[in-house]
Amino acid sequence: MYYHDKRLQYPVTVEKPDPAFARMLQQAIGGVEGEIRVCMQYFFQAWGNRAPTTKYRDMLLHTATEEIGHIEMLATAVALNLDKAPTSLQEEGAADGIVGAVMGGGSAKGAIEGMIHKNLLSAGLAAMPVDSDGVPFNMSHIYASGNVAADMYCNVAAESTGRTLAVRLFNAAHDEGMKKMLHYMIARDTMHQEQWLAVIEELGKEASMPIPNSFPQENEDQQNNYNFYVTSLDGSYPEGRWTAGPSIDGKGEFTVFRNEPLGDEPVLGAARPDSGAQAEQIG
Known part of the structure; x- marks a missing residue:
């Protein structure tokens, strides 16, 4: 309470x-x-x-x-x-703000709404x-x-x-x-x-890293848990604390890996007859 x-x-x-x-x-x-x-x-x-x-x-x-x-x-x-x-265009003070907005490239409508629209109409x-x-x-x-x-x-x-x-x-x-x-x-x-x-x-x-620390780290991929993936075509990368030396949690060594496909091309096969696909998609 x-x-x-x-x-x-x-x-x-x-x-x-x-x-x-x-x-x-x-x-x-x-x-x-x-x-x-x-x-x-x-x-x-x-x-x-x-x-x-x-x-x-x-x-x-x-x-x-x-x-x-x-x-x-x-x-x-x-x-x-x-x-x-101001709650209307006629009130003193409204004109200055509107003119200023228009002179700055804005619209009079936007200036009015910015000052009074939501907070006036919905919240008084x-x-x-x-x-x-x-x-x-x-x-x-x-x-x-x-x-x-x-x-x-x-x-x-x-x-x-x-x-x-x-x-x-x-x-x-x-x-x-x-x-x-x-x-x-x-x-x-x-x-x-x-x-x-x-x-x-x-x-x-x-020392509490990686989160969650309750998961046995030996169950994760040991070849990919501390390597920085380089995705540039020429293989260049920004060197820093994250590319070499002991990992922040002290449980591994930072390395650099030039990214390359580790899997195969995904082929989903023909569409199901009841999936709403075109006839040409259905095997």
Whole structure:
């Protein structure tokens, strides 16, 4: 169960509402890099966690719940930035944005929709669970595999792309209140990256590889588990840590293999009479 406090996790203030920035903030709510994504990802990882102890489940629940607060902050920020958004072409302030968009090569229709369409018509000038283009977040980017190590690497990627987005929003912000909110959210993304990396370290880091480490490695193809496949016609390849020396997990040696067919040409044969194929396809 969960408890709610009416106060925000961190102050959210807007001195000069900016409908265009409100639309940008929607990416941090409902985009693939956004807060709904990480919130739901951590919840489902926690709810499905199986282990001798609830240590990692408990940790994930704390952070997932924190992310609810981030969604609340961003939703508040969107609403505040839409506070003085024009709701028709006749309103003062609408013309400037439209003219600017057209002068920049855009269309008046696009400029109007960008400022008022979804958030006005569907939410009454409030935030929505959508990205900056109005596409609803559909949960297809929620990764909860049941393997705690795999999930932690997914979480590092999620927080890394989320922090990248937050930095871009910080750089795009003109309002001091928005910059303060984002500088806090960037800091939390820093912690969460470190948090998931700390779990990976506890699990053994490189020694826990390859994932899942419960599968007997002698059952995999020993001729193809640590060789870098070269697919260029001339056989050239970028040399790096991955082309020579001991593997990262210390269980093999990196080598280079010039890719060549190891199998035969697939021949499926004639089509079935009941498959809906042309008569010429049926043997």
